[in-house]
Amino acid sequence: MSNKSANLCIRIEPEVKDKAEAILSELGIPASNAINIFYKQIIIQNGLPFDVKLSSKIIDESKITEEELSQELKKSYLDVMNGGKTYTVNESMERLNRKKNGI
DSSP states (O other): OOOOOOOOOOOOOHHHHHHHHHHHHHHTOOHHHHHHHHHHHHHHHTSOSSOOOOOOOOOOGGGSOHHHHHHHHHHHHHHHHTTOOOOOHHHHHHHHHHHHTTO
16 A cells, blocks of 8 residues: 655636536546646656647648648558557547537
């Protein structure tokens, strides 16, 4: 059994805290346990346990040439074929809803 004696003091937006803690409550997980899980995943993954990147640029088809569009489509196709992250329709909708709700 580990000795939990280290303290962590953070500042977080109240709305983010409330929404996250409501979800954790439904899952039956105290916030301190969720943070402990997050830290353990950082150790296991040797970094953040999710992708951190700038948002993808949106391509306006009316402002690029057919060749540029073809190159962008080819890059996307190769990314998927080389094991890039893909999402099912349900996963995509869930991600959009979370983004819309600020989660």
